[in-house]
Amino acid sequence: MITYELLMLLRSVPKPELKTILKRTANAIFDKGGFIRKLENLGTREMPYKTSAHGVVYDRASYFLYEFNVPPSSIDKLFDEYGRDIDIIRRRIYKKKEAETFECTLHDELQPPPYRKNVQDLIAEARKLDKPKFKYNTGLDYYPFQK
Amino acid sequence: MIKNKMNIFLRKFTSKIITGNKPTFRACSSDVPQFDMENPFEKEKQECLLCKYNIEVDYKNVKLLSQFQSPYTGRIYGKHITGLCTKQQEIVEKEIVKAQSAGLMATYLKEPCYLKDPRLFDVEKPIRPHRF
Numbered sequence A: 001m002i003t004y005e006l007l008m009l010l011r012s013v014p015k016p017e018l019k020t021i022l023k024r025t026a027n028a029i030f031d032k033g034g035f036i037r038k039l040e041n042l043g044t045r046e047m048p049y050k051t052s053a054h055g056v057v058y059d060r061a062s063y064f065l066y067e068f069n070v071p072p073s074s075i076d077k078l079f080d081e082y083g084r085d086i087d088i089i090r091r092r093i094y095k096k097k098e099a100e101t102f103e104c105t106l107h108d109e110l111q112p113p114p115y116r117k118n119v120q121d122l123i124a125e126a127r128k129l130d131k132p133k134f135k136y137n138t139g140l141d142y143y144p145f146q147k
Numbered sequence B: 001m002i003k004n005k006m007n008i009f010l011r012k013f014t015s016k017i018i019t020g021n022k023p024t025f026r027a028c029s030s031d032v033p034q035f036d037m038e039n040p041f042e043k044e045k046q047e048c049l050l051c052k053y054n055i056e057v058d059y060k061n062v063k064l065l066s067q068f069q070s071p072y073t074g075r076i077y078g079k080h081i082t083g084l085c086t087k088q089q090e091i092v093e094k095e096i097v098k099a100q101s102a103g104l105m106a107t108y109l110k111e112p113c114y115l116k117d118p119r120l121f122d123v124e125k126p127i128r129p130h131r132f
């Protein structure tokens, strides 16, 4: 089950109106057969860049974050539905990030080139393209005849 | 060189026979030092800032992300400046693009409220020289 994050920039409106907007957007998720894990208010502030939506230019927005689960097939429909909502200035749906563990490779990257793993891999890759050398199969480590 | 190695080998072999397979400490007659210890000059393993303090980079954390952004052009600094490992740099770049797309973060400038944040790295002292 994939948890999605929906970040919505709403028109800055008084509280009662905001309530209906949030109810409408939440109901859209429920209608698709999903459920909401979290609803967070990230505050109302000036946007970093002005945005034109539905023929109006906005430079102030209320930020809201939904965390929800819906069937993946209905994400497109949900995104489209929010796009037609004139109270929503901007919306983005991302997958919720899961913590991944990995080893820090900075130490390796600071080595001189021949000691770095990616450089060694490149050299090994280039060696594969070398022309085959004829082997004499004499068991000697030198060529016994005159060249 | 080879002769010295042979000498060491022979001495080890004979001492094992004499003491009955029991390794013992004894004075070395030859000048050849016997090093069993690991490299004493090996440098301490370096870790990047985000790995060291185990910081989870997220697109909602704009205050952190904007520290990797140039105040003049809004572009993301390269990993030779930020001093991050390849993986962390990749994550930071992805999250910045996500934040900018979501309307959380400025694209062509660093937002004025973040301009006085402490510097995580010195732009003038990159690990490797700039491309230009």
Ligand SMILES: [Zn+2]
Pocket (backbone or CB within 6 Å): A103, A104, A105, A106, B047, B048, B049, B050, B051, B052, B084, B085, B088
């Ligand atoms: Zn790292």
